[in-house]
Amino acid sequence: MLKGKISGNKIRLVRRSFEIVGDVVIIEIPDEIMHIKDLIVEAILKKHKHVKTILRKTGEVNGVFRIAKYEVIYGKETETIAKEHGCRFLVDPTKVYYSVKLSGERERIAKQVKDGEKVLVMFAGVGPYPIVIAKLAKPKVVIGIELNPKAVEYFRKNVELNKVSDVVRVYEGDVKEMLLKINERFDRVLMPAPHSAEEFVYLVKDKIKVGGIVHYYTFASQNDEEKLPKVVKKIFEEEDMKVEILKVKECGSFAPYVNRYVVDLKVVDISD
Numbered sequence: 001m002l003k004g005k006i007s008g009n010k011i012r013l014v015r016r017s018f019e020i021v022g023d024v025v026i027i028e029i030p031d032e033i034m035h036i037k038d039l040i041v042e043a044i045l046k047k048h049k050h051v052k053t054i055l056r057k058t059g060e061v062n063g064v065f066r067i068a069k070y071e072v073i074y075g076k077e078t079e080t081i082a083k084e085h086g087c088r089f090l091v092d093p094t095k096v097y098y099s100v101k102l103s104g105e106r107e108r109i110a111k112q113v114k115d116g117e118k119v120l121v122m123f124a125g126v127g128p129y130p131i132v133i134a135k136l137a138k139p140k141v142v143i144g145i146e147l148n149p150k151a152v153e154y155f156r157k158n159v160e161l162n163k164v165s166d167v168v169r170v171y172e173g174d175v176k177e178m179l180l181k182i183n184e185r186f187d188r189v190l191m192p193a194p195h196s197a198e199e200f201v202y203l204v205k206d207k208i209k210v211g212g213i214v215h216y217y218t219f220a221s222q223n224d225e226e227k228l229p230k231v232v233k234k235i236f237e238e239e240d241m242k243v244e245i246l247k248v249k250e251c252g253s254f255a256p257y258v259n260r261y262v263v264d265l266k267v268v269d270i271s272d
């Protein structure tokens with residue numbers, strides 16, 4: 001769409017892909033071509049007529065709440081409703097973590113959930129994993145724990161919006177503290193915090209049933225992918241859990257040659 005409007009050198013710097021969250025577009029525009037941002041905005045609006053706001057990503061996902069930095073380059077309102085798998089998620093990408101790119105992964109997990117399961121989602125964000133699971137499967141209960149108060153606010157609203165309050169329970173706080181208050185064991189535990197999941201593995205020991213499934217997310221360089229089963233097995237063994245690795249799957253990229261991986265594993269034994 002920009003061909004003929006800007007020189008070949010500059011067109012190479014324009015990102016071919018961008019994320020669309022509801023009616024908000026998130027795009028990276030390198031400094032060198034910021035002077036043609038209006039042309040980029042115009043092209044996006046021409047192709048995606050429903051778009052109300054365009055955010056330029058100015059900093060990578062960072063901090064405990066895992067939020068990137070953005071500047072608004074078109075429109076004003078940054079809150080929007082994203083749709084996935086028949087669910088609706090009220091989010092503001094400038095205040096909470098939410099990634100459209102993980103929607104396929106959420107469906108993959110939901111399809112594994114058996115009728116009547118008790119599911120624990122640590123690091124629940126605005127609730128996409130708990131809510132998609134509640135909508136696509138028939139769990140008995142899904143508990144989601146989240147630290148970012150703004151994400152919890154959206155999580156609560158999203159539970160109402162998607163009419164899953166009979167199944168999904170929202171806990172606000174640090175998983176390390178909140179899990180002390182939850183005296184149950186779960187059939188399935190999700191750990192979707194790839195930057196730091198390892199430091200929370202010790203919590204799983206008292207929360208998973210023997211025979212239960214854990215979905216452990218982590219970042220790793222492509223070169224280390226083969227070693228992941230051994231590495232993750234050891235992390236769990238060090239916390240007294242004997243595990244059987246069921247699957248290692250790439251589910252997105254984080255940086256050049258560094259991917260997000262999910263490791264599905266079964267806890268086959270727990271020792272004291």
Ligand SMILES: C[S@@+](CC[C@H](N)C(=O)[O-])C[C@H]1O[C@@H](n2cnc3c(N)ncnc32)[C@H](O)[C@@H]1O
Nearest residue numbers: 065066097098123124125146147148174175192
């Ligand atoms: C990578 S995001 C994933 C959010 C959500 N599961 C999703 O897929 O959209 C990780 C989330 O964990 C939350 N978090 C970080 N440390 C936490 C902790 N100690 N206890 C609970 N939540 C935490 C962050 O605020 C963030 O929302």
